[in-house]
Amino acid sequence: MRLRAALGLLAALLSGGAGTQPLDSALDDEHIPRILAFGPWPPPPVRDPSNRASGEPAAIAFGAALFGDARLSRDGSVSCASCHQPARGFSDGLPRAMGLQPGIRNTLGLHNLGGQRWFGWDGANDNLWAQSLRPLLDEREMGSSLAQVAHTVRSQPDLREGYRRAFGQPPDADDERVAVDIAKVLAAWQETLVTPRTPFDDFRDAVARGDRLAAAAYPAAAQRGLALFLGRGRCYVCHGGPTFSNGEFADIGMPFFIGRGQVDPGRHGGIQALQRSRWNLLGLFNDDPARSTATSTRHVVMEHRHFGEFKVPGLRNLARTAPYMHDGSLKTLREVLRHYSELDENRLHTDGEAILVPLRLSEQETEDLLAFLDSLNDPPAPRQ
Amino acid sequence: MKRRLALVAGLRMAAEALACGETLGQDARRIEQPAYVLAWVSAPAPVPVGRHFAIDFVLCPRDGAPLPAEVRVDATMPEHKHGMNYRPSVSARGAGVYRAEGLLFHMPGRWELVFELRGSGAPLRLAQSLQVG
Numbered sequence: 331m332r333l334r335a336a337l338g339l340l341a342a343l344l345s346g347g348a349g350t351q352p353l354d355s356a357l358d359d360e361h362i363p364r365i366l367a368f369g370p371w372p373p374p375p376v377r378d379p380s381n382r383a384s385g386e387p388a389a390i391a392f393g394a395a396l397f398g399d400a401r402l403s404r405d406g407s408v409s410c411a412s413c414h415q416p417a418r419g420f421s422d423g424l425p426r427a428m429g430l431q432p433g434i435r436n437t438l439g440l441h442n443l444g445g446q447r448w449f450g451w452d453g454a455n456d457n458l459w460a461q462s463l464r465p466l467l468d469e470r471e472m473g474s475s476l477a478q479v480a481h482t483v484r485s486q487p488d489l490r491e492g493y494r495r496a497f498g499q500p501p502d503a504d505d506e507r508v509a510v511d512i513a514k515v516l517a518a519w520q521e522t523l524v525t526p527r528t529p530f531d532d533f534r535d536a537v538a539r540g541d542r543l544a545a546a547a548y549p550a551a552a553q554r555g556l557a558l559f560l561g562r563g564r565c566y567v568c569h570g571g572p573t574f575s576n577g578e579f580a581d582i583g584m585p586f587f588i589g590r591g592q593v594d595p596g597r598h599g600g601i602q603a604l605q606r607s608r609w610n611l612l613g614l615f616n617d618d619p620a621r622s623t624a625t626s627t628r629h630v631v632m633e634h635r636h637f638g639e640f641k642v643p644g645l646r647n648l649a650r651t652a653p654y655m656h657d658g659s660l661k662t663l664r665e666v667l668r669h670y671s672e673l674d675e676n677r678l679h680t681d682g683e684a685i686l687v688p689l690r691l692s693e694q695e696t697e698d699l700l701a702f703l704d705s706l707n708d709p710p711a712p713r714q
Numbered sequence: 715m716k717r718r719l720a721l722v723a724g725l726r727m728a729a730e731a732l733a734c735g736e737t738l739g740q741d742a743r744r745i746e747q748p749a750y751v752l753a754w755v756s757a758p759a760p761v762p763v764g765r766h767f768a769i770d771f772v773l774c775p776r777d778g779a780p781l782p783a784e785v786r787v788d789a790t791m792p793e794h795k796h797g798m799n800y801r802p803s804v805s806a807r808g809a810g811v812y813r814a815e816g817l818l819f820h821m822p823g824r825w826e827l828v829f830e831l832r833g834s835g836a837p838l839r840l841a842q843s844l845q846v847g
Contacts (some may be wrong), residue, residue, distance in 0.1 A: 629816030
């Protein structure tokens with residue numbers, strides 16, 4: 331265990347030691363376990379037992395091709411890649427998604443999805459293939475149907491051949507089975523979308539192995555931002571772990587009105603949709619007879635507090651996925667930090683999370699947090 | 715004489731408490747109440763943050779107390795005023811041995827783990843505070 335070796339060394343590491351420039355570090359030994367918990371990165375690939383296409387090269391290749399194929403939409407005008415654009419971290423740069431019709435939420439990026447418990451801002455799906463089927467069928471997105479997707483795959487020779495290669499047999503007459511399988515190859519490809527290593531990962535690994543020179547290369551402003559992230563800001567409480575997300579849901583005081591008399595219920599509605607879904611991990615389409623990844627679905631509980639909660643997003647390569655929040659209402663990360671700095675406590679339920687308080691960030695603290703968030707990009711992005 | 719009897723009784727109770735759940739290994743944690751001792755371990759151990767875990771526990775009645783008809787397990791973060799996002803299921807395996815599954819602590823910090831013994835009377839609450847992450 332490297333932790334013991336690292337304990338007691340962080341101050342020395344970050345002071346640079348002999349022959350290097352001393353750094354202005356706010357980090358101390360108490361931060362080490364939390365820093366190490368943000369890695370290692372990248373995580374080892376893990377197959378999804380609920381998806382027999384997961385990790386299969388032919389399925390991954392077919393999924394990559396289908397991702398940009400507009401034939402899967404109702405009128406042949408929209409593909410997955412229309413909204414999930416690779417150059418934008420697989421998001422679209424818009425406040426709210428625009429498929430065949432305007433959507434109500436910001437388009438989430440698609441990196442680092444493997445192994446997650448919940449998918450989408452409301453966690454309405456417990457697996458990536460069901461989450462991939464949803465936009466195919468949603469009227470506002472690709473507007474297709476199980477029958478149309480299955481018919482398209484059966485009738486187009488290249489798609490029929492891709493299906494045969496992925497599953498070892500041609501598509502059969504069961505529309506739902508074929509459409510779900512298409513979602514499974516889309517999922518198999520998306521599982522391979524992992525953000526690269528970042529300057530933060532180099533720092534984290536240097537701390538783990540007690541490498542003084544490498545640790546000292548991490549910018550002082552990013553160190554101060556990290557100390558704030560772990561300290562007074564308590565950001566790590568929700569944004570913890572290698573993806574910088576606990577994978578759960580929170581109400582951080584964002585508006586949930588989506589128009590006159592309309593409310594986005596967030597997680598509350600997500601749990602209802604999950605429990606109604608034919609394609610959740612407790613259903614017939616799970617390829618794992620043991621239902622070994624269905625623990626969350628079996629035990630999830632719906633309470634009133636879940637109203638207005640949305641998924642805690644990961645923070646890797648965040649610079650590419652602006653604008654931010656479930657409604658895309660904050661254009662830059664600076665605006666996001668201002669939100670946390672000036673948090674409206676009256677907006678938050680008075681009996682809700684006691685963890686959220688206005689951070690009242692100084693200009694310097696804002697810059698430091700931005701420097702830390704920059705270090706989670708590869709390459710570091712221009713400051714917003 | 716009275717003092718000696720009290721000492722013997724105390725030693726007997728301490729021995730009972732230590733004997734409770736000895737099959738769980740030396741890492742078992744214990745909660746003691748006048749009528750029950752409860753010993754528990756998590757799987758995996760230590761309790762992780764952000765991942766599901768199970769709890770194996772043994773309930774040892776004292777002085778003829780009955781085993782409860784039902785045991786519920788839950789956990790809260792008192793400082794944050796919230797609980798888990800999951801409701802654990804508890805299966806009885808006979809002779810006071812139980813397993814709770816489906817727990818998940820989604821935040822690091824101080825949690826209070828609660829075992830609620832339900833029978834004919836008012837529920838009895840056995841709680842223990844633990845720091846995770």
